Amino acid sequence: METVTKSFDVLVVGNGVLGLSLGLTMARRGQQVAVLGEAHRPYAATTAAGAMLGCFGEVTAATLASESGRAKLELDFQATGKWDTWIADLAEDAGEEAADAVRTATGTIVLHNTIGVPEIDDAGMAAIRQAMDLYGAPYEQIAPETLDWLDPQPTARPLDALHIPGEHGVNSGALLAGLQQALVRRGGTMIAQSARKVLTTASGALRGVELADGTALMGDHVVLAAGVGSQKLLDTVPQAAAGIPRIVSGLGVSALLSTGHCAAPAPTSVVRTPNRAFACGLHLVPRGASTVYVGATNTMRPHPGDLPTVRGLQFLLDCVVRQLRRDLWFSGIAKVQVGNRPVSLDGFPLLGETQLEGLWTMTGTYRDGLHMSPLLAEKMTEWILDRKVPAELELFRPVRAPLSVMSREETIRYAVVHRLATGHEWDWSLPVEWPGVMEELFELSYRQHADDIATDFTPPPDLLAFVPAFPELGTMLKEYYAAVRGSFG
Structure with missing residues (x-):
């Protein structure tokens, strides 16, 4: 029998930097908020992050070549300007010592x-x-x-x-500790369990989440901010997951x-x-x-x-x-x-409400989640509480046409060159003509895999390059493109 322990205004699934940052901004707005996640944060990105606050240092030749690339750069740029105030506010909520350890x-x-x-x-x-x-x-x-x-x-x-x-750098461990301390001091609740299921009513409306021990928590809003772990929760509500790129x-x-x-x-x-x-x-x-x-x-x-x-x-x-x-x-x-x-299957963040009212995603941020966390926490809080859709996040709504930054030919070339670059970083020693031969073989392989996956959509080069090693990635991409083809093809 289901045991309901408490109801909250907002349930944030995920206790990494995005989840804690969102929980803190919600608590500052007077919301009853709970942040869920095991204390040791299995599979998290934040705990292993170098935590570079990099905007321009992350720019590549492809960044400025597409609308989606430019939109993501704009988010990074705005986030850079948030950090001084974010750390100062953290000092007020968590204490000067906690904030001083961050940068x-x-x-x-x-x-x-x-x-x-x-x-x-x-x-x-x-x-x-x-x-x-x-x-x-x-x-x-x-x-x-x-x-x-x-x-x-x-x-x-x-x-x-x-x-x-x-562009600076922070200590990700100290940042997590400071955010958690600030959240609790602001009246937020930390629940040291993972969520295993999104709960809905018989009519399909959102109720809350079920914890690993079977306890049910009710919430007006549920935000999936558990990084790669968010996919398991999405899979429990197929009606909400439809049309959203899977997270790998x-x-x-x-x-x-x-x-x-x-x-x-x-x-x-x-x-x-x-x-x-x-x-x-x-x-x-x-x-x-x-x-x-x-x-x-x-x-x-x-x-x-x-x-x-x-x-x-x-x-x-x-x-x-x-x-x-x-x-x-x-x-x-x-x-x-x-x-x-x-990483979403189109390589861009998943930010916003799903097709299930009250269920939100705040993940898929790839390498930029920690850097963008103050900005995303602010914008997502405004979106959820004030129902104001931030123009900066509009392109990254979770249900969307697959985003792309390159043509198929550019994608294949990118994948080939970066694969060869890995060899140069390995300091490989090869006969002078072999890299050219390998280049042709990589190009043939990636082209065949891209054609096998779809002819009307092309995966991001980062994903395409690993399909030969992990064929399941190819299957996921096929299924995703088939699911969205009727709506966005």
């Missing part, structure tokens, strides 16, 4: 090094400059040799570097390394390369006086995972010591982390 890096250095592929890195650096010029954002070109901490192997030396003074995992491996033995103190800024090899570039974020965060890898998988792969960890650490600092070879590994970025 760990000031500014960002983007490196253009010899490991990069011209079609990706040269174009990426140019796109970053173009985007900053478009928005009037300050930046400075600097000589890499002036970066005292940088000491890569000579074959990975940087050719150029950009300093972006307005962009599994990443990161590590915390000791730097006490290094000949130079750790940098005070984020250090990164442009986005490449299907990931957000190689990056390092300081975490105190003698620890640095390094990340990250990205493997698209149909389902989340919780264990680092040998391949992923070896690739990451090899890139770090060769491209950033050689004496990190002797570092102690303080922690290895695994995170699951929530």
Whole structure:
């Protein structure tokens, strides 16, 4: 028999950075809000995140080429301007000590090094400059040799570097702790259980959620902000899930390394390369006086995972010591982390109300969820409570035509080049003609898979590239396109 314990104005499913941020803004508005999720946050993205507050550092050549790419960049830009106030307000709600622990890096250095592929890195650096010029954002070109901490192997030396003074980094663990403390102080409720089912009435109206122990919680609104875990909840209400791109995992491996033995103190800024090899570039974020965060890898998988792969960890650490600092070879590994970025099947966020009134999604943010969290919490709160549809989020409603940034030919080319870029980052040693042969084979493979999936829709290149390794991704894409073809084809 169902046991109902309590009713709330808003139930937020997911206790990562998006769920906690939304819960906090709701509590500040006087709502009775509960945030649900297991304390150890299985499969979360936030707990393994480098937490770069990157807007322009994430720009690629494809970003400005489409409406959806430009709309997402606009969200990132607006979010950048929210963080100073967000941290100041956190200090008021959670205490100065909690807020002071959040920010760990000031500014960002983007490196253009010899490991990069011209079609990706040269174009990426140019796109970053173009985007900053478009928005009037300050930046400075600097000589890499002036970066005292940088000491890569000579074959990975940087050719150029950009300093972006307005893009910082935070400690994701300290941020989560501060948000949770602030939420509770504001009268919000933390429930250390996961939700396993969305509950509806006999007539199909929203009631609330059922917890893992069978307890039912009632809510006027339910917001699915559980990252990749949101998909299981959507699957319990097929009438709401129809037409929404499924959420899959962009599994990443990161590590915390000791730097006490290094000949130079750790940098005070984020250090990164442009986005490449299907990931957000190689990056390092300081975490105190003698620890640095390094990340990250990205493997698209149909389902989340919780264990680092040998391949992923070896690739990451090899890139770090060769491209950033050689004496990190002797570092102690303080922690290895695994995170699951929530990626929708069209690669863009799922923000807004589903076809079931009162059931909302706030996920699918891929690499940008933490950075955009203050902005999304504010906009989603206004949308839910004031019924004001934010113009910035309109394009990313969960029920929509598949969004795209590239033509089929561009998508295939992107997937091929980024796959080859992974090999260059591995420092592969091959006969000179072999990469050309491999390029032709990758192109043939990706074209065949794209044609097999659909002729009228093309998956994002990040997903297409992993279909050969994970055929279930291809099946998911086929089923999604079949479901929306009648409405949006």
